[in-house]
Amino acid sequence: MTKVDERVPVQLDATRVEYGAASPSPAELPEPVLARFQAVSYLGDGGETQGVWLVTDRSSGQHRVVKVYKESVRPNDELLQLLRVPPDGALSPHLVGLYEWGVHTNAWGATRCWEVQEFAAHGSLLQLAQTEGPKLPEALVRTVLMQVTEALTYLHTQIRTGRGTGLAHRDIKPDNILVRRREPLRLVLGDFGLVTAVRATRISNGTGGSPLYQAPETFHRMSEGLQQDWWSLGIMLVELLTGRNPNYGAGAGNDPRALYEHLTSYDVDLSRVTDPRWHLLCRGLLTREPTLRWGAAEVREWLAGQSPTVHATKGRIVRPFLVAGTPCATPAQLAATMSAHWSSATAHVRDPGWLAGLRQWLEQEHPDTRLPQSLLAAAVTTEAQADLRIAQIIAVIDPKLPPVFRGHPADAAGLARLAQAAQRHDQAAVAVIGAIGRDLLAALAQHRCTGRHPGCTGPLGCRVLAEAARELPDARSALAQRTAALLVHVGSLPELAPAQAVLFRALVDPDFRAKLAKALRRGPSTVPWWAALAAESKNALTAGGRIAAAVLASLLVDLASAQAARLQGTPAPGGAAPWQVQRPAGWNVVVAGLRAAVADLVNIAMMVALLYLTTFTVHLGYRLVDTDFDWGRTTALAGQFGAVQAVVLPPIALVMALLLIRPADPRAVTGRLRLLILLVAAGIVTAIHFHREEWLRFPVVIAPQNFAWLADFHAFLGSGTIPVIGAVYLPVIVVLLVQLGSRGRRTPSGGRYRVMTAVRTLTALAVVTLFVLGAVGWAPVTQFAENPLLLWE
Numbered sequence: 001m002t003k004v005d006e007r008v009p010v011q012l013d014a015t016r017v018e019y020g021a022a023s024p025s026p027a028e029l030p031e032p033v034l035a036r037f038q039a040v041s042y043l044g045d046g047g048e049t050q051g052v053w054l055v056t057d058r059s060s061g062q063h064r065v066v067k068v069y070k071e072s073v074r075p076n077d078e079l080l081q082l083l084r085v086p087p088d089g090a091l092s093p094h095l096v097g098l099y100e101w102g103v104h105t106n107a108w109g110a111t112r113c114w115e116v117q118e119f120a121a122h123g124s125l126l127q128l129a130q131t132e133g134p135k136l137p138e139a140l141v142r143t144v145l146m147q148v149t150e151a152l153t154y155l156h157t158q159i160r161t162g163r164g165t166g167l168a169h170r171d172i173k174p175d176n177i178l179v180r181r182r183e184p185l186r187l188v189l190g191d192f193g194l195v196t197a198v199r200a201t202r203i204s205n206g207t208g209g210s211p212l213y214q215a216p217e218t219f220h221r222m223s224e225g226l227q228q229d230w231w232s233l234g235i236m237l238v239e240l241l242t243g244r245n246p247n248y249g250a251g252a253g254n255d256p257r258a259l260y261e262h263l264t265s266y267d268v269d270l271s272r273v274t275d276p277r278w279h280l281l282c283r284g285l286l287t288r289e290p291t292l293r294w295g296a297a298e299v300r301e302w303l304a305g306q307s308p309t310v311h312a313t314k315g316r317i318v319r320p321f322l323v324a325g326t327p328c329a330t331p332a333q334l335a336a337t338m339s340a341h342w343s344s345a346t347a348h349v350r351d352p353g354w355l356a357g358l359r360q361w362l363e364q365e366h367p368d369t370r371l372p373q374s375l376l377a378a379a380v381t382t383e384a385q386a387d388l389r390i391a392q393i394i395a396v397i398d399p400k401l402p403p404v405f406r407g408h409p410a411d412a413a414g415l416a417r418l419a420q421a422a423q424r425h426d427q428a429a430v431a432v433i434g435a436i437g438r439d440l441l442a443a444l445a446q447h448r449c450t451g452r453h454p455g456c457t458g459p460l461g462c463r464v465l466a467e468a469a470r471e472l473p474d475a476r477s478a479l480a481q482r483t484a485a486l487l488v489h490v491g492s493l494p495e496l497a498p499a500q501a502v503l504f505r506a507l508v509d510p511d512f513r514a515k516l517a518k519a520l521r522r523g524p525s526t527v528p529w530w531a532a533l534a535a536e537s538k539n540a541l542t543a544g545g546r547i548a549a550a551v552l553a554s555l556l557v558d559l560a561s562a563q564a565a566r567l568q569g570t571p572a573p574g575g576a577a578p579w580q581v582q583r584p585a586g587w588n589v590v591v592a593g594l595r596a597a598v599a600d601l602v603n604i605a606m607m608v609a610l611l612y613l614t615t616f617t618v619h620l621g622y623r624l625v626d627t628d629f630d631w632g633r634t635t636a637l638a639g640q641f642g643a644v645q646a647v648v649l650p651p652i653a654l655v656m657a658l659l660l661i662r663p664a665d666p667r668a669v670t671g672r673l674r675l676l677i678l679l680v681a682a683g684i685v686t687a688i689h690f691h692r693e694e695w696l697r698f699p700v701v702i703a704p705q706n707f708a709w710l711a712d713f714h715a716f717l718g719s720g721t722i723p724v725i726g727a728v729y730l731p732v733i734v735v736l737l738v739q740l741g742s743r744g745r746r747t748p749s750g751g752r753y754r755v756m757t758a759v760r761t762l763t764a765l766a767v768v769t770l771f772v773l774g775a776v777g778w779a780p781v782t783q784f785a786e787n788p789l790l791l792w793e
Helices: 031-036 077-083 125-132 138-157 227-242 256-265 276-285 296-303 331-340 342-349 352-365 383-397 412-423 427-434 438-444 463-490 499-508 510-520 528-539 543-555 557-566 587-625 631-659 666-689 704-718 722-746 754-775 788-792
Strands: 037-046 049-057 063-069 098-105 111-118 177-181 186-189 321-323 326-328
Touching: 031 037, 031 098, 031 111, 037 063, 077 098, 125 177, 125 227, 138 186, 138 227, 138 276, 138 296, 227 276, 276 296, 321 331, 321 342, 321 352, 326 331, 331 342, 331 383, 342 352, 342 383, 383 438, 412 427, 412 463, 412 499, 427 499, 438 463, 463 499, 463 528, 463 543, 499 510, 499 543, 510 528, 510 543, 528 543, 528 557, 543 557, 587 631, 587 666, 587 722, 631 666, 631 754, 666 722
Parallel strands: none
Antiparallel strands: 037 049, 049 063, 063 111, 098 111, 177 186, 321 326
């Protein structure tokens, strides 16, 4: 408190009138303020403010109050705008008027915020109580109650911010209730420093408010709960009725911590409030549990003569512990908050003070929850240590909580999904998987299993994750060793970046591990190095070694299959390792070439058959759902579409055939061509549906009579019933799809030949170009038959 200058009436907190200190130089005021206002007197400082001044508007001559904030404080512009006096000058009946504000940087580079407020010449409710009191008449207290209740209701329900509706004042007390008019009495809420100040450039551990009026739930956290204002109102009413704040002397003196300990264990002493009605009101407002405390609705009922229920708080209120800005009343809430705010928790466990506070909180508030001292004794320094410490604390406090790691579900299924994402080169997932070691996985395994794995019954944790934690180090080591050995013997390997992700997935997903083992049974066992890997996947001494071998064998199956097609079958000359691949020579070259040609021809035949059958079946299915379809025209329709296929599909089949001749990646090519067939069928049906058959005009038309057998065959089938057609075509299509997928995996790679690649590319471009030219009406280059559009008649 500053010294008092009895000559000058001033406001110590910018809105209440008292006698103030000797004034510093007005030159300290921001230049924009000095330009418009004449300084009258210095009112004081403290809290958020560097100084408060009484000033006069140079243009109107009216008194105003200027508040200059400390450099570290930045008021919230959004809230200031909501509290601002409107252009018409009409003051709020509930809130002190705020006229303007700004930010100014002086010549020395110091930036400070300022605001201009209404001057309440009649002072504050505190001064009124000192003048009329110390006890105020009950009628006057009732008037105060009604007006403050209306003001709080307005603040709590009518102020809309980006966070929603409702704003807590957070510092209700007699010296912040301003007297705008004495006769009749008109009170308004003032000093919104705690409401509007946003500490954007400052880290503050303060909770705000005045301890003697502060609600118990706000002592250890920056609370924005609306119920705190009703507690403060209750304390203020007791003070006005009795002439004494009931919290004076509570606990050990007026120390805030002692006061908090007292309020969390005992109710406020209301023995001096002798009137039963007022006693009931104060009990309702001073309920220690915020959710049971009276608010505006109950106060209005009381004012109307009713007696709302007062809910007594049983036992001691637990002091909350702050995690990531969230108050936690129980260990379970603490574990859940740490799990949900992993990055903030990482900063916490690196702070020795936070760990010491956690240990003290658990000992005082939850002595039944025991954490190993090793988890609380010393702070960690690295990110990996922080991750492990968080996972271990959560696992000990609440093993029933679903495990989480860095915001990702970390049960067996969640980790398997992360590994799948890492296989697809998701860098975030790769980083998360790489950060999980044996100890961290063991901590995650302590949580109750959610995957219904065999043996994971009861609260004993997840058996799958526990086994994965034991096998992880050996599996990663075995993977690295076997990869290095293969590089020595094979010479070069394809890109194996997903290997770690596949390994991790195999460890945490038993079903995936079983699929790997099953897939290896169909692998190229004639390649010695691959056969050795497959054997190790069954016979290695450790489980980690077996899993590593299975992962490598699965990733290298394509390479081994390509080598199997060229393998001579005898050891390489010059003492080469028996699993080094030798290119076939002499007669073997001819045999290998013939086998490859036969494989390509079979693939081409199957793909062309699939093309024709699929387009016919899709077209027939479309006709069946057409409401105008004449079921008696099945035979004619089938024959007609066979002729259409003869015109439209040969160029497409030609492109597909070229792509299937010695492809560099048979599996990928067969997969893409199967998708292309479905797109072609859909395109034909779309053209028919929209009557735009010219989209399918191809300038070079091969004589349909060469394909008359196809139309006849379709017509033969079409003469039967629809179920007969489905019974013939659909199973064949399914078999062809499955067989082509299987053959794509078994067909040896033909390598990448520039000439063949160029032929394929040019042919595909020529076919697409001719289709486009035909669609726009370009004249045919050569025409061996009637216009294809006639076939649609």
